Amino acid sequence: xxxxxxxxxxxxxxxxxxxxxxxxxxxxxxxxxxxxxxxxxxxxxxxxxxxxxxxxxxxxxxxxxxxxxxxxxxxxxxxxxxxxxxxxxxxxxxxxxxxxxxxxxxxxxxxxxxxxxxxxxxxxxxxxxxxxxxxxxxxxxxxxxxxxxxxxxxxxxxxxxxxxxxxxxxxxxxxxxxxxxxxxxxxxxxxxxxxxxxxxxxxxxxxxxxxxxxxxxxxxxxxxxxxxxxxxxxxxxxxxxxxxxxxxxxxxxxxxxxxxxxxxxxxxxxxxxxxx
Amino acid sequence: xxxxxxxxxxxxxxxxxxxxxxxxxxxxxxxxxxxxxxxxxxxxxxxxxxxxxxxxxxxxxxxxxxxxxxxxxxxxxxxxxxxxxxxxxxxxxxxxxxxxxxxxxxxxxxxxxxxxxxxxxxxxxxxxxxxxxxxxxxxxxxxxxxxxxxxxxxxxxxxxxxxxxxxxxxxxxxxxxxxxxxxxxxxxxxxxxxxxxxxxxxxxxxxxxxxxxxxxxxxxxxxxxxxxxxxxxxxxxxxxxxxxxxxxxxxxxxxxxxxxxxxxxxxxxxxxxxxxxxxxxxxxxxxxxxxxxxxxxxxxxxxxxxxxxxxxxxxxxxxxxxxxxxxxxxxxxxxxxxxxxxxxxxxxxxxxxxxxxxxxxxxxxxxxxxxxxxxxxxxxxxxxxxxxxxxxxxxxxxxxxxxxxxxxxxxxxxxxxxxxxxxxxxxxxxxxxxxxx
Ligand SMILES: Nc1ncnc2c1ncn2[C@@H]1O[C@H](COP(=O)(O)OP(=O)(O)O)[C@@H](O)[C@H]1O
Ligand SMILES: [Mg+2]
Numbered sequence: 001x002x003x004x005x006x007x008x009x010x011x012x013x014x015x016x017x018x019x020x021x022x023x024x025x026x027x028x029x030x031x032x033x034x035x036x037x038x039x040x041x042x043x044x045x046x047x048x049x050x051x052x053x054x055x056x057x058x059x060x061x062x063x064x065x066x067x068x069x070x071x072x073x074x075x076x077x078x079x080x081x082x083x084x085x086x087x088x089x090x091x092x093x094x095x096x097x098x099x100x101x102x103x104x105x106x107x108x109x110x111x112x113x114x115x116x117x118x119x120x121x122x123x124x125x126x127x128x129x130x131x132x133x134x135x136x137x138x139x140x141x142x143x144x145x146x147x148x149x150x151x152x153x154x155x156x157x158x159x160x161x162x163x164x165x166x167x168x169x170x171x172x173x174x175x176x177x178x179x180x181x182x183x184x185x186x187x188x189x190x191x192x193x194x195x196x197x198x199x200x201x202x203x204x205x206x207x208x209x210x211x212x213x214x215x216x217x218x219x220x221x222x223x224x225x226x227x228x229x230x231x232x233x234x235x236x237x238x239x240x241x242x243x244x245x246x247x248x249x250x251x252x253x254x255x256x257x258x259x260x261x262x263x264x265x266x267x268x269x270x271x272x273x274x275x276x
Numbered sequence: 277x278x279x280x281x282x283x284x285x286x287x288x289x290x291x292x293x294x295x296x297x298x299x300x301x302x303x304x305x306x307x308x309x310x311x312x313x314x315x316x317x318x319x320x321x322x323x324x325x326x327x328x329x330x331x332x333x334x335x336x337x338x339x340x341x342x343x344x345x346x347x348x349x350x351x352x353x354x355x356x357x358x359x360x361x362x363x364x365x366x367x368x369x370x371x372x373x374x375x376x377x378x379x380x381x382x383x384x385x386x387x388x389x390x391x392x393x394x395x396x397x398x399x400x401x402x403x404x405x406x407x408x409x410x411x412x413x414x415x416x417x418x419x420x421x422x423x424x425x426x427x428x429x430x431x432x433x434x435x436x437x438x439x440x441x442x443x444x445x446x447x448x449x450x451x452x453x454x455x456x457x458x459x460x461x462x463x464x465x466x467x468x469x470x471x472x473x474x475x476x477x478x479x480x481x482x483x484x485x486x487x488x489x490x491x492x493x494x495x496x497x498x499x500x501x502x503x504x505x506x507x508x509x510x511x512x513x514x515x516x517x518x519x520x521x522x523x524x525x526x527x528x529x530x531x532x533x534x535x536x537x538x539x540x541x542x543x544x545x546x547x548x549x550x551x552x553x554x555x556x557x558x559x560x561x562x563x564x565x566x567x568x569x570x571x572x573x574x575x576x577x578x579x580x581x582x583x584x585x586x587x588x589x590x591x592x593x594x595x596x597x598x599x600x601x602x603x604x605x606x607x608x609x610x611x612x613x614x615x616x617x618x619x620x621x622x623x624x625x626x627x628x629x630x631x632x633x634x635x636x637x638x639x640x641x642x643x644x645x646x647x648x649x650x651x652x653x654x655x656x657x658x659x660x661x662x663x664x665x666x667x668x669x670x671x672x673x674x675x676x677x678x679x680x681x682x683x684x685x686x687x688x689x690x691x692x693x694x695x696x697x698x699x700x701x702x703x704x705x706x707x708x709x710x711x712x713x
Contacts, residue, residue: 055668058660079667089668095661099683105669108679112670120672151683168669 528554
């Protein structure tokens, strides 16, 4: 359908601080409809910070710049409004919510995201309809349906947490999803399964994907149109798929040497981190 | 407009006691008990502020002379029946300010010798039976509230289940207070050997901001191999004073599952005791405390292991909002003879505001040497990261907090085996959890 709306997520000159500590220092990144972007960079360069700022984490203060989703000012929105507007993040370390079953959590989440105007207390998606869809999606992801009865992330293994995030991605069908190391802590088989699942979900739903990863498998299955390299809170280089391949092959030495100022800033942030 | 005359009522003083007594139709032995209790009451002092049970609950906020006991029925009845949704009942007793409105028992149960209904009525019909058990698990000299209760108790309910009789439908007790009224109800439950029953008790006021006084007592006496599930949903108005002594004595190989949900009352102090008196007895207590506004709810629990090889498992979860406060003081007491005791005690608190407070004091007193007792308490706040996570999935802040609070209580719900009770508690908690900004 060529006349379906085209979505765009546009980040301009984004500055983000935690407390009074500046982390991101002018990030520019524009994602078009259904595009896949890889976000790479050494530890502590600011990748997760970018994701959390896009979602509106209260600890990450935007001090300058803008984020627009289809021209709408995302920074004016509460995190739940951002979710309802079509933004999603699969967290690097999702928190547990003891006593709340995955299925109940997801039914509520799915209803709210699909019906952005829903008021508190209004009906949720009918149970039967929801169960069927959830079961289908879980089978597709080769997840045991028992999983839906467990408490959100409570006592999950690293791999289970990541798969639970992918399940949420599949249910919520956002316009743009940030996947923060959704392939970390998984064994080779699990990485392959996760990679295939994401390719499947992302491709089918024509989602924009911002993939933060240190491995090549996820990008093999989800070849990026663009690769961005972050260092010291800035995107220092942007290229195509071949840039991701180069970094996987040769690491970040070339980048660190080419951008000494950003590298110094990256080291500084890491040192501050250990000093805290 | 018709003129309403308020029913005659008496103060909790010497004159009031005489008027109350002369208004009773009951056996002499009971009146004698009351006179004795009243004498004791007059001789006793209110608990000292330094007393361990009152150090955190300021009794100066309570004035007995502000309360009255009505001697005639008011017609202010609104049965709420939170616990009985979709449940086929074996019998029901409802009352307002001690005055019985409904008093029923299914014929098939009566035919099996089950006695259930108003204590005021049954103490005349089954005087010897009740005399045998009354105050066997309640100590009228425990403190001045116990003495006051023993002198003035009225209304109330009795359940007696004969040997080997299994009651398959729950029995329901609904105690209501009019705004400003008093309830001095006494509940006596006796299960003979091998008997089984489920009792659902709820108490409430016409509105959540109503005042009044409850000075109550509950006695549970379980003969060997009997099994009881007892549920107590307390939703007195938030200006009520609520004082209760509750004790169960559990015999050999008998089991008790006791669920309490304390949601109401402005100032509450409850002593809840389970005595394991026969070898192999077991008890599980599930406690939910949820407070808001300026509510103060204090629970003093005792799991007293008297016989060997018994089990007690007490789990309390409390959530505090606004300026409210809960006090939970738990004690596992193991007598010298109670070898092979397995005792567990835990209180988890979720503090939902900066101005609310949870005091949680677990304790062990162990004289036997071969026991396994564990206890613990935790106090936490709703985690900002949990809220952010839920917001990122489209929840509003209120929905997120409500979900997290209900999740906090889920461990208790998972232990409750009666569906209508699980649902009622879930509803009750969801209603109380405030909107958050
Ligand atoms: N909540 C936080 N508190 C303090 N420092 C933080 C916080 N979040 C991120 N940082 C700092 O910001 C820098 C970037 O972190 P992060 O975005 O997690 O990097 P990456 O995801 O690229 O590894 C690091 O130096 C880290 O210490
Ligand atoms: Mg990270």
